[in-house]
Amino acid sequence: MRELYLDYAATHPMTPDALSAYLHAAQEAGNAASVHRAGQRARERLEEGRAAFADAIGAHPLTVIANAGGTEGDNHVLQAVMAGGGHLITTLTEHSAVLAPARALQERGVDVTFLPPDRHGRVTPEQVQAAMRADTRLVSVHHANNEIGTVQDVAEIARVARAGGALMHTDAVQSLGVLPVNVVAWDVDFASFSAHKWGGPKGVGFLYVRRGLDLAPLTLGGGQEKGVRPGTHNVAGVYAAGLSAHVAAQAQADTYAHLTRVHDAFLAGLAAVPDLSFNHASDGSPKVVNVTAHGADGEALLMNLDMSGVYASAGSACSAGTMQASHVLMALGLSEADARASLRFSFGRATTEEDATYAAGVFARAVQFSRA
Known part of the structure; x- marks a missing residue:
């Protein structure tokens, strides 16, 4: 059949490029946090992957946090930014990785506005503008929808959010390799990515955090990723994810x-x-x-x-x-x-x-x- x-x-x-990169890095010894030579080789491989991914999204490597994927990135931003309360704006067509933490925050007393889309799944900057309040802390609107492919004007929505004193997050998991991605041109504060959507390994992702912003960690126990995402690095996964992201962006x-x-x-x-x-x-x-x-x-x-x-x-x-x-x-x-x-x-x-x-x-x- x-x-x-x-x-x-x-x-x-997984693409052949990603698989080859993963196998190459996975066969090497060393923890990227270790100071000996094997550890430093692992650190070099980790940073090669990070730099390749950063280049794919038009960012600086220092603004890229390696994590387990889009769900973690979405949850991290919403829960960390909204930990002190305030007002959150998102849409009814977000992935559940945004909607679930938004509703959990709502149950804990955070005021959440869920913007309704038009028949084609779009929300407009004007809708965001109308929903903005003095206590709005975060706007979270996806770039490309995972079910219907609608592409939102995240750059203009980010402009509205910034003018109102709020931060801007976008779930861009479905974008890289298919649509042009440049987080600096979008002027967003946070963007979530997942490697398995462009042919990288599963269970690996990246979170873009605008330089100068502090993001509280969701978990504690180590200094990895500047303390924002502690835990032993998945060196082979990050290396393969970064190199495959670069290939996908070029194509x-x-x-x-x-x-x-x-x-x-x-x-x-x-x-x-x-x-x-x-x-x-x-x-x-x-x-x-x-x-x-x-x-x-x-x-x-x-x-x-x-x-x-x-x-x-x-x-x-x-x-x-x-x-x-x-x-x-x-x-x-x-x-x-x-x-x-x-x-x-x-x-x-x-x-x-x-x-x-x-x-x-x-x-x-x-x-x-x-x-x-």
């Missing part, structure tokens, strides 16, 4: 063009399927297509696709297996039934236009079976 992986928004398989324009062709081929293959509607932003990330098959059973759709060897998703990978209606699609105004009948297809550099056409045909048959 032919197998076709179309869930790159959930995770990207971004070509990747974007390739994904656009794949995206368009997939949509063309669905043109004859009746009673479909599309939830992804037409001018968003070409990595993602989100489609509602009205009248179909979403779980049956996924099962039929899986049995045919096509692997897609009902939404965020963090909620996979639960078949809950997507909070992102519900925020767009979809009914629960339509949200449950919606699937996300996400493409990678290895996906071809022929793959996309084939997958569209398989999906068309799955829709027919699921409606029956």
Whole structure:
């Protein structure tokens, strides 16, 4: 049976460059915090990875904290910045790594404003401006949405936040390697990244922290990462993540063009399927297509696709297996039934236009079976 992986928004398989870098570093002895020669070699490898990643996002290496990924980075920023209370602004379409800590903060007395999106998943700088208050401490708005690909104007939103005296955080986990990323041009204070989204190792990520800002640690017990993120360094992971980020950033324009062709081929293959509607932003990330098959059973759709060897998703990978209606699609105004009948297809550099056409045909048959 032919197998076709179309869930790159959930995770990207490790690239040969990343795997080679990881194996090279993992075979070396030494803790990066040790002062002996083996430890210093590990420290050099760690800093090579950090510098390569910093270059990929237009930042200085000293502004990059190595961590375990986007979920940790999102939680770290929200919990550390809002520890003293105040007002937080975010959106209803954020990843659960932002929404969950925001709601936990709300339960502890923090005032949180959840901005509603338009039908395409966008929130505007004007909405943020209207929500700003004297005690607003943080604005957290993602760059590219993981379910519908909507790209927010984080630079303009950051300008509004800064003018109001607040800090700006963006979850940019879905961006690097697909969209142009420059945290300095965006003028954000914090940005979260996860290596496995661009083909680096799982369980490794980075948090950009604007130079001059102090961020309290979430955990205590060591001086690693300037005391902000203590614990023994994952040297091989950081090295592989940084080098693969640099490769992905260098290829971004070509990747974007390739994904656009794949995206368009997939949509063309669905043109004859009746009673479909599309939830992804037409001018968003070409990595993602989100489609509602009205009248179909979403779980049956996924099962039929899986049995045919096509692997897609009902939404965020963090909620996979639960078949809950997507909070992102519900925020767009979809009914629960339509949200449950919606699937996300996400493409990678290895996906071809022929793959996309084939997958569209398989999906068309799955829709027919699921409606029956």
